[in-house]
Amino acid sequence: MAVFTEVSQEEAGELARKLGLGELRELRGIQGGIENTNYFLTTEQDGETLEYVLTLFERLTFEQLPFYLHLMKHLALHRIPVPDPHELPGSETKEHPEGRLLHTVCGKPAAVVDRLRGKSELQPTAAHCDHVGDMLARMHLAARDYPRNQPNLRGLAWWNETVPVVLPYMDPAQAALLNAELAFQNHIAAGSAYAALPRGPIHADLFRDNVMFENGRLTGFFDFYFAGVDSWLFDIAVCLNDWCIDLASGAPDEEREQAFLAAYARVRPLAAAERQLLPAMLRAGALRFWVSRLWDFHLPREAAMLKPHDPTHFERVLRQRVAHAR
Ligand SMILES: Nc1ncnc2c1ncn2[C@@H]1O[C@H](COP(=O)(O)OP(=O)(O)OP(=O)(O)O)[C@@H](O)[C@H]1O
Ligand SMILES: N[C@@H](CCO)C(=O)O
Known part of the structure; x- marks a missing residue:
């Protein structure tokens, strides 16, 4: 598992609340991946269980990331099935000049996106x-x-x-x-x-x-x-x-x-x-x-x-x- 940075329950829970995603129920480091730190984040909201992915970017910078996150938003809006990044509610601030898609966790740039359904097909036909x-x-x-x-x-x-x-x-x-x-x-x-x-x-x-x-x-x-x-x-x-x-x-x-x-x-x-x-x-x-x-x-x-x-x-x-x- 590539967990380069350990995230605490408290920090993940606070981000989930700020994003309006409900109460954190589970935080699980993800197996696989070699570039970034990824966690599955399970929350509960109005009795419903919801699944997200929290990514901490290990190499990409705050300056480079808006390109990727806004591209995912753009594609999602155009009905291409990609994980939609979650925004902080409220207006843009000096701390979040990039549309509020990019967050800071453990001092690193981070994003929370929807978890896609299904699994990878490693033996494709x-x-x-x-x-x-x-x-x-x-x-x-x-x-x-x-x-x-x-x-x-x-x-x-x-x-x-x-x-x-x-x-x-x-x-x-x-x-x-x-x-x-x-x-x-x-x-x-x-x-x-x-x-x-x-x-x-x-x-x-x-x-x-x-x-x-x-x-x-x-x-x-x-x-x-x-x-x-x-x-x-x-x-x-x-x-x-x-x-x-x-x-x-x-x-x-x-x-x-x-x-x-x-x-x-x-x-x-x-x-x-x-x-x-x-x-x-x-x-x-x-x-x-x-x-x-x-x-x-x-x-x-x-x-x-x-x-x-x-x-x-x-x-x-x-x-x-x-x-x-x-
Ligand atoms: N949005 C998502 N929905 C469902 N599963 C996801 C999502 N994002 C990541 N995962 C799961 O996390 C694993 C690791 O993620 P990812 O492939 O993005 O890792 P990485 O280290 O960022 O990149 P790389 O593949 O370049 O090493 C994936 O194989 C997948 O199982
Ligand atoms: N897809 C890459 C991993 C980095 O994303 C590889 O297989 O080397």
Whole structure:
């Protein structure tokens, strides 16, 4: 369980009351997750039991967070199933200039959002991929008029900064692959097809564990804290690399990939530049998570209990994507 910061019953109870969510009945640290401290928060109001998620942000700052929280509000208003963040009642104050969605718990920025129903589908079928592709396209379109702007903080600039930090831990073959892929991605990003890619707010981390299903129906996307403005194609690539591969080998699964892409395209057909750059973006998506997993693995932070993700998985995915792109 990644509980980096222990929250007391008193502090959580006080926040629940201030947000008008009723009386705290239970506060439970959440298993899984490696970025933030998460708790399930159960309250009682008018005899009804209600479930929320309290997140304390461990790396993101008070300045960066409004982008994510207001994006979730915006999407919820546009009927995209995402956890709706809860606001403090009353008018904006100097302490809460950002619409009152962002709170302070244990000195850290924090938010309380609705708990989604259902559970993650870790062994997805083509039908699950169809649902995710469809909703991802709807989400991209719904976010088009979102007025705030923040880049994808785990984009190309971050890869350029972080690859040299993890290189000392690599064997020669891994170092060669990392360097070659980084050079390739810098080359792609400087080209005209890349400049033509449609862009907007993207989730950027829509893995199987960030989507809920109940009885085969998609009940929500969550964990928007890597979202940012980037190409829609990068978001598609991140999904294909997690939802539509054989997990043991990292090889693409054509049936699931086709189901995902067809469902996405029914809502928003891909532009010519997107069709051209899909193989390159699939490589970019694999590189992004190989680098972040290497960084988390070799330069870990303190946590009460923390299970880092396996970096070699995305090394395999990248090798597969490079092989298939030839
Ligand atoms: N809004 C929500 N509704 C239901 N469950 C949630 C919600 N938010 C978080 N969870 C649960 O908490 C777990 C951890 O949350 P999350 O994935 O956001 O962790 P994290 O550390 O912030 O991110 P990461 O997945 O990037 O490591 C999820 O797998 C899920 O079970
Ligand atoms: N989805 C990421 C975890 C950070 O959100 C990974 O699997 O590496």
